[in-house]
Amino acid sequence: xxxxxxxxxxxxxxxxxxxxxxxxxxxxxxxxxxxxxxxxxxxxxxxxxxxxxxxxxxxxxxxxxxxxxxxxxxxxxxxxxxxxxxxxxxxxxxxxxxxxxxxxxxxxx
Amino acid sequence: xxxxxxxxxxxxxxxxxxxxxxxxxxxxxxxxxxxxxxxxxxxxxxxxxxxxxxxxxxxxxxxxxxxxxxxxxxxxxxxxxxxxxxxxxxxxxxxxxxxxxxxxxxxxxxxxxxxxxxx
Numbered sequence: 001x002x003x004x005x006x007x008x009x010x011x012x013x014x015x016x017x018x019x020x021x022x023x024x025x026x027x028x029x030x031x032x033x034x035x036x037x038x039x040x041x042x043x044x045x046x047x048x049x050x051x052x053x054x055x056x057x058x059x060x061x062x063x064x065x066x067x068x069x070x071x072x073x074x075x076x077x078x079x080x081x082x083x084x085x086x087x088x089x090x091x092x093x094x095x096x097x098x099x100x101x102x103x104x105x106x107x108x109x
Numbered sequence: 110x111x112x113x114x115x116x117x118x119x120x121x122x123x124x125x126x127x128x129x130x131x132x133x134x135x136x137x138x139x140x141x142x143x144x145x146x147x148x149x150x151x152x153x154x155x156x157x158x159x160x161x162x163x164x165x166x167x168x169x170x171x172x173x174x175x176x177x178x179x180x181x182x183x184x185x186x187x188x189x190x191x192x193x194x195x196x197x198x199x200x201x202x203x204x205x206x207x208x209x210x211x212x213x214x215x216x217x218x219x220x221x222x223x224x225x226x227x228x
Contacts, residue, residue, distance in 0.1 A: 033214045042207055042218035043156070054216060086156060090213070095174050098146070098158035098215075 002091040004101035011107040012077045020072040020104045022087030032070040033088040034063055036081075037103070043086060047072060074106075082108045111135040113208050115219040121202075121226050127195040131208030131219050138184045138191055139164045144212045147182055147193045149204035149224075157204075162191055163212070200226045 005023040012018040022032065032050045035043035045054050047063035050070065060075045070087055084103040091099045117129035131145070138145060144163035150156045160172035162182045172180050181194045195202060203226045209215040 031213060035215075042209075042221050043215070044218075045214055045216045048214040048216070088215075096171055097173055098148075100156040100158075102155050 001095055001097075002089065002093060002099050004087055004089065004099055006085075006087060006101035006104045008102070009105045009107065011109055012074075013109045014077055014079060016077050018074045018077050018081070018106055020074070020085045020087075020106075022070040022072070022101050023068055024070070024089065025068060027070050027089065028065050028067055030089045032063065032065055034061075034072045035086045035088065036083045037086060038083045046085075077106075077108055079108050082106055111210060111217040113210065113217055113219040115206070115208055115222050117222055119223055119225060121198050121224060122228050123199055123226055124197055127193070127198050127202060127206075127224060127226075129193045129206055129208070129222055129224075130190055131192070132188070132190045133210075134189075136210065136217075138189050139186055141165055142212070143210050145182070145184065145191045146209045146211065146215060148207045148209060148215075149202075150207065150221075151204040154204070159193065159195075198226050202226055 034047040036046050037043040046057050046061045051063040062073045064071050084105045086103040087101040091097050112134045114132045121127045144161045146161040147159040160182045162170045179196045184191045205221045207221050208219040210217045
């Protein structure tokens with residue numbers, strides 16, 4: 001089955017840039033979604049189709065991918081951005097299923 | 110604006126059936142452009158997709174392999190909602206359960222239901 005790998009934690013100071021990576025076999029060929037999940041809340045979609053933003057999501061969030069890695073970049077980090085960030089793809093192999101990475105927790109210093 | 114509201118018990122006895130409902134507002138469960146999903150999240154398993162139902166001239170469903178023998182996700186068009194039934198639960202099924210809409214992404218989520226499995 002398809003596996004997505006994310007580092008467990010990232011930290012950034014306010015105003016700096018945080019980068020979240022999501023590793024998966026040939027992920028460049030897949031559509032990647034990214035979610036922000038604050039403690040005790042449901043996930044919120046911040047990037048879909050690898051690089052598109054839903055309405056209402058700030059331009060500070062951007063997505064990209066290359067080879068076996070998808071990346072979510074968050075510029076001008078704010079205290080309110082502290083959350084877990086999860087990547088997601090649809091595994092269209094033998095087992096059709098949504099697959100998530102383990103999530104990366106952002107600590108704002 | 111689409112909103113999903115979950116309801117159902119937070120405590121289920123071992124070997125019994127977990128049943129949750131997700132009421133949809135701002136969209137139709139019969140919308141042919143979307144799917145209606147259930148997920149769960151626990152510290153040990155992370156965020157996990159359980160299955161979905163969707164309408165494309167007829168109703169379809171598909172499920173995560175690990176729960177396929179125990180799960181049913183079904184629409185209720187008269188009430189514009191969909192439900193999750195997971196039978197024969199064990200403590201491993203304890204988690205926060207979420208409903209969510211979307212086919213190529215999950216853009217609307219319910220508020221989450223913490224389910225405890227205990228006698």
